[in-house]
Amino acid sequence: MTETELVDIEGFIGNYEGTVKHRGRRKKIKFGTIIVATGFREIDLKGQYQYGVNENILSQTEFEEKIKKGTLKKPRNVVIINCVGAMDEKRPYCCRIGCGVSIKNAKLIRERFPDSKVYILYRDMRVFGKEEEEYYADVLKNYHVVVIRYPGDKKPEILLDKNNLREGSVNVKVYDDILGEELMLPADLVVLTVNTEGEVFTESLKNMLKIPADPGGFFLEAHAKIRPLDFATDGIYLCGAAHYPKNLVDSIAQAEGAASRAAIPIMQERMRGEGQVAEVDEELCSGCRTCESLCTYSAIEVKPRPDDTGHLVAVVNPALCKGCGVCAGACPSGAIEQKGFKTKQINVMVEALLAEV
Template identity: 40%
Template structure:
């Protein structure tokens, strides 16, 4: 393509092929190699918009392809060269959250020579990792946590701010300013990227007599007793564990992933301390991912019993005086059984951080229907947000194991470093612009912009577009009642040319 552009001295290029989402950038780069402005390129998507959706009507599909190409050619004659602006990049990062993912991210950034600010709302780092003592595979989590903390506080590139609350985040990729409320008053941090690692919380159950009877505990509470060698566990001989408490139901349809493994881990620990203990795990589905299945087999071999239940036939916990019993329908016996329990342990899963919505509004990033942060693309951009320069990791994204949080934190840092390693970044060329003479400063465009890229300048009496934040979505153009906002690459002249050339 580059050679043809040079030989024929072309001033516009039209390509009729597949989706611009995957190949437009490649063709634009070839245009630039030949000395042609990348925005003098137009693409007719005759695959996704034609051949794929009309595969059983080849003749009509061919006619439609001709129309799409004719429209692209008509638009191309009105294309104008655009020059994206350049912006300097602040080489520091802001990490929101000081749990396992946040600490891993800060250390990974430091290893690559980039400074970071770790903002933690609690009075100490660690998050949920403070309550994990041992992984199913045998890793001593508290020793690992201690090592992480030592590395962080000794590293000159990492600034830790605890007991802090984020009040405001302004700016855009490469140039953010975050206002943080600390014990010493408000502080402003300047940085180039944001890594969201605010974690999640253990669900507090409202069922199975939790909080009403001291024998009803969560898996986290049981783990604290086990590894603290609490003498209250000594007389405990009959243990019943109930899975999927407050999860995989109408309110929270998602699986928290780690609960089954946590139950098996604690069951094995209890059996190791006293093999005579009678332990029963009441489950809907045992989800021990990958090689964690080996530990499920070990639990079976250790005589840990498993009874399945259906969502519409949940177990019942009954307390009478000092006695607690669990009644559950056993599908193998085809009858209900009553299990005496010295301890009933609930696998409660996690719920999203209640601050997700507030942080999401500050950064203009979305959450999914469950309340966790939503990535830009599950396969192509799994740790990116749609907002450039903002990344996610850990349980802020979804429930996961500790090793998965570490992996995702390193992935987010890799993406962030692609920004931090640059001295300058280019803004998008196809952005909106305002005709000041037509603008009435009504503010409708500002209200509708999903990226906060357009604001009304009261002094000037018109709206102004921040080209760095603008993604060229066209919402402001469509919402403007005065026809004062236009979009580079999709202005009226170009769009009307396509319409008029459509048969």
């Protein structure tokens, strides 16, 4: 379903029910597993490198759109600036795909406009894999693209023509870290390779699904090596640029893996829950909601007791509970215990550990 937004979800693996909004209408749908593949977006460029002031300063996405539509005027000098909004205090991470995109588009410019000069300004040239490294070497050798490395504390500056800020050509001042001197490059087209971040709805989706995300808005897997496509919550999987910036080949490979993982529980008639789940003693439970607020897996819900007394008690959903024991340790009433780890058992273990030999 396109043009559709997930606004609410409840349930657990094999038994999810979500509310989606499609063109103003809400509809409930049932499903067994979830794959998060929300992608990424370019960061906001306002205030950087005179973006928005001069129409000849574009992002890589805008440049590709102009090439696609055939509206790009023939440039004489093109300067591509990499690492815009990357590897700084606000966003210390690399966009990962930027170097490959800049090399690809530099080649594209030289193919479309053979007389144009193309410069790539970079902090670190990070091309991934053998094929991309060979592609990079081929572009430098056969398409005569000039690469200039600048230090992180001396970022390039764009100087505009004061008499024609909007449409005039610009000069790019850059310190060449290899030559050890400052260069002035004339340019009638500047293309900015911009850092990326998670989609704008990452925060709401994170809270809805109870899944973690890093400060950049990218979702975090359960374990980078053991469970690279899974979240800690069963039945929810991850792929593509929602995980971190990656190219098309990597995204497809990860999507195939996530689809395989998501298909496994759907093909099974039954799912086995954790053996050592939490249990609640309703007579001791005060309904204080401490356990409910601390449960990472949303496995505890405080409800009225079925005896119509109005007394609230915590109810554990064994399908969601992972037996982590956080609720048992935090319960001020001692009403929650974990199977196999009763409070009396733990106390005896502690006493034995501390007893004099």
